[in-house]
Amino acid sequence: MKLLRELTKKPWLEKGFDSDDGPGADGIRGPAVAATGMWFYVGVASVMFSLIIAAYVLRLGNYGADPASAAAAKASLAWWTLAAICGIPPADDWAPMAEPFLLWINTGVLILSSIAWQRARGDLRSGRMDKLRITLTAGGLLALVFLAGQLTVWRTLMASGQFAPDGPALAFFYLITALHGLHMLGGLFFWGRTTAMVLNGAEPAEVATGVNVCAIYWHYLLIVWVVMFGLLLIT
Amino acid sequence: MTTYTTIAEDTRPLHHPKTWIGKYVWSQDHKVIAIQYSLTAVGVGLVALVLSGLMRMQLAFPGMLEFITPDAYYQFVTMHGMIMVIYLLTALLLGGFGNYMIPLMIGARDMVFPFVNMLSYWVYLLSVIVLMASFFVPGGPTGAGWTLYPPQAITEGTPGAGWGIIMMLTSLAIFIVAFTMGGLNYVTTVLQARTKGMTLMRMPCTIWGIFVATILGLLAFPALFVAAIMMTLDNTIGTSFFMPAIISNNVALDHSGGSPILFQHLFWFFGHPEVYIVALPAFGIVSDLIATHARKNIFGYRMMVWAIIIIGALSFIVWAHHMYVSGMNPYFGFFFATSTLIIAVPTAIKVYNWVLTLWRGDIHLRVPMLFAIGFIFTFIHGGLTGLFLGNVSVDVPLSDTYFVIGHFHMVMGVSPIMVVFGAIYHWYPKITGRMWDTMLGQAHFWITFLGVYAIYLPMHYLGFLGVPRRYYEMGETAFVPESVHLANVGITIAALTVGAAQLIFFYNLIYSYFKGRKADPNPWGATSLEWLTPDTPPAHGNWGPDLPKVYRWAYDYSVPGAAQDFIPQTTPPGPDETPHDH
Numbered sequence: 001m002k003l004l005r006e007l008t009k010k011p012w013l014e015k016g017f018d019s020d021d022g023p024g025a026d027g028i029r030g031p032a033v034a035a036t037g038m039w040f041y042v043g044v045a046s047v048m049f050s051l052i053i054a055a056y057v058l059r060l061g062n063y064g065a066d067p068a069s070a071a072a073a074k075a076s077l078a079w080w081t082l083a084a085i086c087g088i089p090p091a092d093d094w095a096p097m098a099e100p101f102l103l104w105i106n107t108g109v110l111i112l113s114s115i116a117w118q119r120a121r122g123d124l125r126s127g128r129m130d131k132l133r134i135t136l137t138a139g140g141l142l143a144l145v146f147l148a149g150q151l152t153v154w155r156t157l158m159a160s161g162q163f164a165p166d167g168p169a170l171a172f173f174y175l176i177t178a179l180h181g182l183h184m185l186g187g188l189f190f191w192g193r194t195t196a197m198v199l200n201g202a203e204p205a206e207v208a209t210g211v212n213v214c215a216i217y218w219h220y221l222l223i224v225w226v227v228m229f230g231l232l233l234i235t
Numbered sequence: 236m237t238t239y240t241t242i243a244e245d246t247r248p249l250h251h252p253k254t255w256i257g258k259y260v261w262s263q264d265h266k267v268i269a270i271q272y273s274l275t276a277v278g279v280g281l282v283a284l285v286l287s288g289l290m291r292m293q294l295a296f297p298g299m300l301e302f303i304t305p306d307a308y309y310q311f312v313t314m315h316g317m318i319m320v321i322y323l324l325t326a327l328l329l330g331g332f333g334n335y336m337i338p339l340m341i342g343a344r345d346m347v348f349p350f351v352n353m354l355s356y357w358v359y360l361l362s363v364i365v366l367m368a369s370f371f372v373p374g375g376p377t378g379a380g381w382t383l384y385p386p387q388a389i390t391e392g393t394p395g396a397g398w399g400i401i402m403m404l405t406s407l408a409i410f411i412v413a414f415t416m417g418g419l420n421y422v423t424t425v426l427q428a429r430t431k432g433m434t435l436m437r438m439p440c441t442i443w444g445i446f447v448a449t450i451l452g453l454l455a456f457p458a459l460f461v462a463a464i465m466m467t468l469d470n471t472i473g474t475s476f477f478m479p480a481i482i483s484n485n486v487a488l489d490h491s492g493g494s495p496i497l498f499q500h501l502f503w504f505f506g507h508p509e510v511y512i513v514a515l516p517a518f519g520i521v522s523d524l525i526a527t528h529a530r531k532n533i534f535g536y537r538m539m540v541w542a543i544i545i546i547g548a549l550s551f552i553v554w555a556h557h558m559y560v561s562g563m564n565p566y567f568g569f570f571f572a573t574s575t576l577i578i579a580v581p582t583a584i585k586v587y588n589w590v591l592t593l594w595r596g597d598i599h600l601r602v603p604m605l606f607a608i609g610f611i612f613t614f615i616h617g618g619l620t621g622l623f624l625g626n627v628s629v630d631v632p633l634s635d636t637y638f639v640i641g642h643f644h645m646v647m648g649v650s651p652i653m654v655v656f657g658a659i660y661h662w663y664p665k666i667t668g669r670m671w672d673t674m675l676g677q678a679h680f681w682i683t684f685l686g687v688y689a690i691y692l693p694m695h696y697l698g699f700l701g702v703p704r705r706y707y708e709m710g711e712t713a714f715v716p717e718s719v720h721l722a723n724v725g726i727t728i729a730a731l732t733v734g735a736a737q738l739i740f741f742y743n744l745i746y747s748y749f750k751g752r753k754a755d756p757n758p759w760g761a762t763s764l765e766w767l768t769p770d771t772p773p774a775h776g777n778w779g780p781d782l783p784k785v786y787r788w789a790y791d792y793s794v795p796g797a798a799q800d801f802i803p804q805t806t807p808p809g810p811d812e813t814p815h816d817h
């Protein structure tokens with residue numbers, strides 16, 4: 001591994017330099033900078049969402065731990081191991097929430113959005129800027145549709161009197177969708193910048209970083225959503 | 236953007252300001268942002284210092300200052316602790332030193348995202364303003380203790396349970412956003428903007444410490460962030476993430492099933508790495524101070540780097556040593572005690588290496604070096620008491636006593652502050668172009684160094700006697716002998732003296748800024764890049780037309796046969812040196 005080789009160097013013996021010593025050897029590379037920043041942010045967000053998952057699992061309490069049902073007991077194994085060692089007494093107020101069907105549609109829209117981004121990358125690689133305009137616009141608009149869909153889910157839930165304080169499952173649902181949506185909004189900001197450049201006739205090289213970094217970020221947000229949605233579904 | 240092969244050679248991405256406001260207020264220059272961060276951090280730190288003086292007054296002379304009610308005392312404790320840890324030390328070491336040092340020490344013109352960097356400062360300032368505003372909201376700031384444990388943090392009876400805690404949690408969330416923006420800059424800059432020849436293993440220890448600490452911050456602050464949001468929701472709209480079914484003032488609150496322990500896990504998953512977020516930059520900086528002023532290469536450079544990385548990684552699996560008394564499973568405690576004691580190994584390696592660097596060095600006892608050596612003392616001291624507290628059976632009786640206060644002030648209060656002082660004296664000539672006054676610097680060191688021992692050493696003894704922390708007053712307590720009171724008076728006198736002695740420091744810095752002797756560009760004969768800038772203080776863009784090229788590590792001090800007792804990193808290999816060939 002390159003990093004390991006770096007870290008085992010003996011700098012006190014090595015004077016002078018190779019051409020490949022350090023990224024500075026050929027200056028700051030634009031794409032590498034933006035991508036590094038993005039990957040680190042993905043790390044930050046992953047820790048955040050993982051901790052929410054951990055909190056969620058711990059908060060499940062006794063839910064599903066019906067000794068009469070072996071399957072249910074197995075399902076709560078994750079909880080038992082975590083909760084038992086963490087010293088968190090089991091709560092028994094978990095009431096599963098009924099996931100509105102719209103969430104499935106939203107998930108589909110988000111998948112389409114990711115596909116559009118992936119095609120945008122392809123268009124960029126083959127230098128077809130006319131197509132890129134369409135795929136990029138589609139990627140962003142679909143994300144906006146997704147957000148509108150999530151808001152609609154919120155509104156239907158609230159209209160039927162299901163607010164965050166009405167149960168831990170609902171509370172987590174609002175929390176997770178809000179944080180995920182905020183991350184999407186952040187992505188849309190960069191989408192706006194990149195799309196504006198493309199619509200104004202930018203060269204492929206100028207928008208390459210924006211498209212590639214955004215696309216990966218979109219895929220990441222899709223993965224986060226699928227994991228979170230799955231968690232909501234099985235509990 | 237246009238096509239160019241190397242951005243590093245290109246000065247266009249730098250935003251050259253035209254107006255005074257563009258230069259010093261809405262600045263994107265990492266050096267200006269660093270100064271803004273530092274001044275804000277020190278300013279708010281002074282508030283925390285005054286609060287500690289007030290607490291000490293109450294402890295030594297109970298009831299003398301009438302405005303220190305029990306509620307006010309709790310509020311002072313809380314604000315003091317939170318400000319010191321987050322808004323002073325984290326902001327100063329990473330936002331201040333990180334910003335100033337990273338581009339200069341790795342040979343870059345600026346951070347890679349200068350605009351985000353500027354934003355980071357302004358968002359940080361906003362978090363400070365929100366925090367300070369909490370002194371003026373109805374009910375005052377929160378008095379929940381810096382750990383903010385629910386349920387008490389948000390139930391009636393705790394000072395600031397209404398507005399104060401909301402302000403605190405909001406401020407923390409804003410701070411975390413600011414930190415994340417800055418942090419992404421620091422790590423990306425270190426990884427992507429090093430100049431030619433600056434390999435990772437040629438970076439000075441300072442950069443290693445700041446780099447790894449920033450990664451810790453990026454991975455640890457999200458825990459505090461989600462905890463803050465969840466507690467805010469519990470408090471405002473009545474969810475039950477952390478709030479169990481609870482009866483307050485004979486009324487059953489509208490909560491059920493939440494887990495306060497869950498909050499503790501989240502808090503300390505952040506809280507322990509936070510200790511290293513302030514310690515690692517200090518470790519790095521002190522290594523460079525010691526090497527430079529002892530005219531020796533840092534002993535075991537590679538080991539030092541590895542130790543920083545290993546300590547950083549381990550710091551994520553020790554958090555529950557803060558929760559031994561929370562009623563967790565004994566096996567869990569066993570695991571965390573073990574991991575805690577394992578961290579002592581790389582930490583001890585670092586201490587040995589500092590001492591071995593001093594060993595037979597050509598030691599110049601200049602003020603920065605005094606503080607560096609002072610750090611070795613206070614850090615060993617705090618580290619040893621940490622070994623006590625890391626053991627479950629020893630911690631249980633000592634938990635929540637003054638022993639803990641003594642321990643963590645030594646290890647994460649005083650020690651990093653020693654390094655901060657040393658670092659300020661060390662780099663002041665470069666930052667301002669002036670020299671400070673030596674006599675005043677020495678006076679500042681000796682009063683502070685001896686003073687902190689006078690403050691914190693007796694606290695360990697109070698802890699053994701069982702004096703609890705966060706107590707407004709002891710009252711009639713059979714197990715507390717009269718000597719405790721005497722010790723409290725002594726501690727307070729020492730604390731006020733140390734506090735007042737900081738005036739010497741500020742006077743020295745401000746006076747020297749205007750009237751000090753013009754400083755040499757490299758007064759200590761140091762090797763690293765920040766001393767080799769064409770201008771002192773470094774101009775916008777740092778390096779003039781060409782970036783420096785690095786041919787060697789940062790520790791070529793007292794090399795046999797060399798003309799001087801240091802060889803700057805930009806000096807090509809001499810005829811007797813075997814160049815590195817492949």
Ligand code: HEM
Nearest residue numbers: 287290312313316319320380381382647648704705706730
């Ligand atoms: C002259 C300097 C200082 C003095 C005299 C001082 C004094 C005190 C006192 C009297 C307390 C409250 C003890 C209690 O009633 O439980 C306290 C708590 C605390 N201090 Fe300091 N302190 C100083 C500097 C620092 C620094 C530099 C830090 C940075 C890490 C720090 C961090 C804390 C923390 C985290 C707490 C705990 C707050 C809580 O219990 O919620 N202090 N300090």
Ligand SMILES: [Cu+2]
Nearest residue numbers: 507510556557
């Ligand atoms: Cu800890």
